[in-house]
Amino acid sequence: MVPKYRSGKSSADVPEIASTPLWSFFSHVTCHFTGIRRSGGPRPTQGETVVPDIFAYERDPRLTRLETTVVRSGGEEGRSYVVLEDTILYPEGGGQPADRGTIDSIEVCDVQRVSGEVRHFLAPQRVTVPRGGDLITVELAWGRRFDHMQQHTGQHLLTAIAEATFGWATTAFHLGERISDIELDTSDVRAEQLEELEEAVAAEIRAARPITTKQVSPDEYGLMPVRSRGLPSGHAGSVRLVEIDGIDLNTCGGTHLSSTAELEGLKLLGTESVRGGARLFYVAGVRLRRLHAAHHARNAELRSLFGASDDELVAAAAAKLEQLRESQRTLRSIEDNLATACAAGLAQRVEPVLISHWPGRDLSFLQRVAREVGRLAPDRVVLLTAGEGESGAFLIGAGEASPCDVPEVGPQVAEVLGGRGGGSGRFFQGRATALSRLEEAASLLG
Numbered sequence: 159m160v161p162k163y164r165s166g167k168s169s170a171d172v173p174e175i176a177s178t179p180l181w182s183f184f185s186h187v188t189c190h191f192t193g194i195r196r197s198g199g200p201r202p203t204q205g206e207t208v209v210p211d212i213f214a215y216e217r218d219p220r221l222t223r224l225e226t227t228v229v230r231s232g233g234e235e236g237r238s239y240v241v242l243e244d245t246i247l248y249p250e251g252g253g254q255p256a257d258r259g260t261i262d263s264i265e266v267c268d269v270q271r272v273s274g275e276v277r278h279f280l281a282p283q284r285v286t287v288p289r290g291g292d293l294i295t296v297e298l299a300w301g302r303r304f305d306h307m308q309q310h311t312g313q314h315l316l317t318a319i320a321e322a323t324f325g326w327a328t329t330a331f332h333l334g335e336r337i338s339d340i341e342l343d344t345s346d347v348r349a350e351q352l353e354e355l356e357e358a359v360a361a362e363i364r365a366a367r368p369i370t371t372k373q374v375s376p377d378e379y380g381l382m383p384v385r386s387r388g389l390p391s392g393h394a395g396s397v398r399l400v401e402i403d404g405i406d407l408n409t410c411g412g413t414h415l416s417s418t419a420e421l422e423g424l425k426l427l428g429t430e431s432v433r434g435g436a437r438l439f440y441v442a443g444v445r446l447r448r449l450h451a452a453h454h455a456r457n458a459e460l461r462s463l464f465g466a467s468d469d470e471l472v473a474a475a476a477a478k479l480e481q482l483r484e485s486q487r488t489l490r491s492i493e494d495n496l497a498t499a500c501a502a503g504l505a506q507r508v509e510p511v512l513i514s515h516w517p518g519r520d521l522s523f524l525q526r527v528a529r530e531v532g533r534l535a536p537d538r539v540v541l542l543t544a545g546e547g548e549s550g551a552f553l554i555g556a557g558e559a560s561p562c563d564v565p566e567v568g569p570q571v572a573e574v575l576g577g578r579g580g581g582s583g584r585f586f587q588g589r590a591t592a593l594s595r596l597e598e599a600a601s602l603l604g
């Protein structure tokens with residue numbers, strides 16, 4: 159049986175947005191050939207082909223500090239942004255989230271590629287936004303970036319081995335807040351295949367295979383055995399390739415580790431069906447250790463709560479749940495007996511409108527009492543309430559022989575009791591906020 163990834167009640171682990179098709183990584187490969195002149199490069203003249211260059215985060219994904227110049231500043235939907243000559247901050251793309259960092263100590267809360275330029279969106283602060291020509295310092299939030307490099311490079315390795323071993327093509331990638339996933343073009347994934355895949359990935363992590371990137375011309379690209387879904391239409395200029403030595407050669411514009419060893423480890427978490435294929439969940443690197451630490455801490459709390467060892471926890475929890483269900487059955491039986499007794503007491507009274515209040519009970523209890531009174535004294539009408547203080551539930555119930563027009567007086571009673579309700583036929587029920595007006599409400603019933 160294939161392990162299904164179960165998120166339980168929490169949706170935090172499950173991607174809320176659609177995964178990104180892998181070829182979208184190309185979208186920013188093309189962007190380097192439009193618009194902004196890179197620092198150190200020749201300024202293009204009108205109509206001249208811009209010589210492609212690469213951003214600092216591509217040249218050296220470990221660069222955490224960069225001095226550069228502001229090209230221009232602007233605003234978009236109330237957010238200020240700056241465009242820089244060069245940047246170490248990765249703009250969101252290809253399933254990899256945008257980096258975080260600072261520009262002259264101003265927090266960068268988002269980085270997006272728009273119309274061929276990289277916009278660094280600044281957190282709202284009472285400071286002056288840098289302007290075109292300003293020399294500034296960009297700093298990268300390295301912990302977050304390295305985590306993204308681990309998850310993203312893990313995707314490359316996982317995709318390559320899944321395809322080589324089982325012929326499963328990866329159609330999409332999503333780097334989540336807590337776990338990541340790839341979508342495979344197969345709906346037939348067996349548990350032993352996942353074990354084999356995870357073992358193969360682990361072997362390549364132990365092998366510490368070098369990972370490199372390079373730019374090649376379209377002609378060179380055409381002659382190379384690149385695993386790719388093809389470049390986007392209209393692509394011009396060089397192509398960026400990432401290579402895991404001996405494993406994979408792929409087109410990609412993301413940030414990567416320099417060796418598979420830096421992945422530390424990669425754990426498959428299970429699959430779920432999606433659009434005729436399978437979504438495969440995984441976690442890699444530092445996240446894997448943190449996830450394990452969180453599970454371990456949670457288990458420690460559960461061991462203490464249940465007084466059981468790790469191996470006994472599920473059985474202990476199941477036993478407690480069964481005890482709870484048994485207690486609920488017993489309680490319901492006792493409440494039935496109590497409702498029957500209360501109804502018998504009410505039915506012995508002589509007045510036509512029977513009223514009663516029970517602190518600590520609920521609407522379900524009132525319904526049981528009303529049904530039993532209707533059976534014992536069908537010529538009577540009851541107004542029953544339950545709750546603490548002024549707040550609680552109310553119920554009007556009229557027996558078969560009672561002349562009370564429940565649908566007519568129900569809303570009036572509800573109004574006196576400061577609540578709202580509904581019903582049909584011989585019952586009307588709802589919430590109340592003025593239970594002390596019970597006698598006044600009862601006077602409406604006859």
Ligand SMILES: [Zn+2]
Nearest residue numbers: 400410411412
């Ligand atoms: Zn990549």
